[in-house]
Amino acid sequence: MPNDTPKKSVIVVGGGWAGLTCATELARQGYEITLLESARQLGGRARRVAFDKQPVDNGQHILIGAYRETFSILKKLNISTTETLDRRPLDLLFQYCGGKKFNLQLPALLTPLNLFIGLLKAKGFSAKDKWRALIFGSKLFSNSVFYENDISVSELLKKEKQTENNIKALWEPICLASLNTPIDEASARVFVRVLHDTFCRSHKDADIIIPKVDLGSILPDPASEFIEKHSGIIHLSKRVTEININQRHVTGVRCDKDVYKAGHVVLALPPHACLPLIKDHPALHDIAYNLNSFSYNPIVTAYVKYPASVRPNLPIQALLGTTSQWIVSRDVAGQAGLIAVVISGPGPHMQLDNEQLASTIQSELANCFPHWPQADDIKIIREKRATYSCRVGIDLLRPNNKTRINGLWLAGDYTKSFYPATIESAVLSGKHTAELINQH
Ligand SMILES: Cc1cc2nc3c(=O)[nH]c(=O)nc-3n(C[C@H](O)[C@H](O)[C@H](O)COP(=O)(O)OP(=O)(O)OC[C@H]3O[C@@H](n4cnc5c(N)ncnc54)[C@H](O)[C@@H]3O)c2cc1C
Structure with a gap:
């Protein structure tokens, strides 16, 4: 590493949930944090906005009980999840306007008993619907839904002989909500992981969680307070325009005329914002090539x-x-x-x-x-x-947090993880990147 680069200093680029998690984890370990965020506020794609003077969010977010890393970071920041999150056992109503209704409730029993009893007692589904869903559920539980090549969720559901009702009134809405990708395009591999982690570990993983306060009050506000208390610096309205690299070592970043130096730089950005910063560095061409394929x-x-x-x-x-x-x-x-x-x-x-x-x-x-x-x-x-778009084959495009440039790291909901683009995936990537930097 060039001599004039401070070793324990880290620049985190991007103040979404990935960047904030990474920054708080490192600040706790004594790293000097500089967080640079291009927007006028923190939170990224999960942020507070105002509607008629009331705080709401840029999009209604729903969490589930399986978001273990998210609850863990909130706990570390002393944020009371009972005060900030409304958590209840899964009770989902799917309704055609003025027409048929389907209801799935999961009882508070051990997994997979809760899933099997919930499916047996589900309302609106025929005996055949339930039987097919039960067989699929038992295969998910025993980890035996596996196709060598990734396929679309609709192909998966066909292969698993799911009925029209199960597809239309259960799997399709769940797939769109969790992967934000239509079933004809969505990756079966990611969908199976989501279903497995939601329904096949602990019954609490399937709990539905709705924020009781705006998203800004849940993580961005307490995290920024924590970072600043630990001598970190947060600059808003600072767009990073260049990464400085010297002989395969990162030395800092540039925001137009301002230069910031550090031994580590974490790019906690969505792929389309990361791409222009990395595309000209030969050692990062393979990552840039993959990021270019994201839609x-x-x-x-x-x-x-x-x-x-x-x-x-x-x-x-x-x-x-x-x-x-x-x-x-x-x-x-x-x-x-x-x-x-x-x-x-x-x-x-x-x-x-x-x-x-x-x-x-x-x-x-x-x-x-x-x-x-x-x-x-x-x-x-x-x-x-x-x-x-969490489409077929997406796993192959998602990069690792570590790059080939010493001290340059990638975080964000799109980096390699078990989950699709969610708060949990963002937090997981931020935490993992902090661990890697600490081990470095
Ligand atoms: C409408 C909507 C609804 C959603 N619903 C859910 C849901 O119900 N449940 C769920 O779990 N997830 C949901 N998500 C997904 C979730 O919000 C994201 O996965 C998560 O917030 C991504 O966080 P991130 O930190 O990876 O990226 P981002 O939040 O995108 O953070 C990146 C940050 O980098 C900043 N930035 C960009 N370029 C630069 C630059 N050059 N220099 C400095 N800063 C820069 C951006 O301004 C941004 O703040 C939803 C997302 C949206 C938009």
Whole structure:
């Protein structure tokens, strides 16, 4: 390493959940942290925004009990998960507007008993649907759903002889919600891992968790406080434009005219933001080549404001056969009457302008819930590159956290991990990168 580079100093580029996790883990170990974030706030794709002076998020996020690393970092930062997160056993209602309903509840029993009893007692499914789901469930539990080459989720479901009801009212909505990728394109390998970790380890892993406070208050605020308390420096509105490398050692970064020096640089960025920073370095060409092959899917969240008397029976439910896919009651966040409508993945809705989309969503809600009064207001947030497309073969493109440049690391939800683009994957990558730097 060149002599003038401070060894225990780390520059973290990007203040999303991956960068913040990495920075807090390293700050705890005594590293000097400089965090550079191009936006005016921390949080990245999981951040606070305002709607009519109320804090909401750039997209309604749902966590599950299997997010062990996320709960672990919150615990380390002394964040009370009971105060910030609403956690309940899985109770999912899938409903065709004014038509058939399907309900899956998991009892608090040991796995796989909870899954088998939950499937047997599920409402709306025929005996054949349940039988097929049970066989698939038992194969997931015994880790015997394996195809040598990755295939699409729809091919997997066909091979596993899933019925039309199971596909339409269970697996397809779960796949879109967890992988943000349509079943015809989604990676069966990643989907099987998600199902396995959700349903086949502990019954608590399938719990559904809805934030009770805005996402900024859950990790970004306490993490930035922690980093600054440990002598770290956070610069907002600082876009990194270049990585400085000297003889295969990273020496720092450049933000236009400003140069920052450090022995380690963590790029905690989405692939499309990482690519321009690494593409010109020959030792990083293979990573750049793979990142160039990533594609992205949108997520739209519509916050629909009703009078406070509108209180759905369940905090979350899925709508089938409509543009609106999931509705989440913000009652759990103390925002009675506020409903978040989530639309994951690509689709014709992306061709509509906000006014047309708002009117589609409002008329769907009026059809599905005719007893609700008229909405007072609606805010639509489109995240066009919400996540990378978790398509067949994606595992082969995801890079390791360590690169061939000494001291240069990659973190983010897209790096090699068990999970698709989620908060858990981002946190996991941040934590793992911090461990690698510490061992270096
Ligand atoms: C609408 C929506 C809904 C979602 N729903 C869920 C959900 O229900 N459950 C779930 O688990 N996950 C969900 N996700 C996914 C989850 O939010 C992401 O996987 C996670 O936030 C990614 O974190 P990250 O740190 O890897 O990346 P990012 O959050 O993208 O962080 C990267 C940061 O780098 C900054 N940056 C970019 N370029 C530069 C540069 N050159 N210099 C400095 N800084 C830079 C960006 O501004 C950003 O803050 C959702 C995402 C969206 C958008």
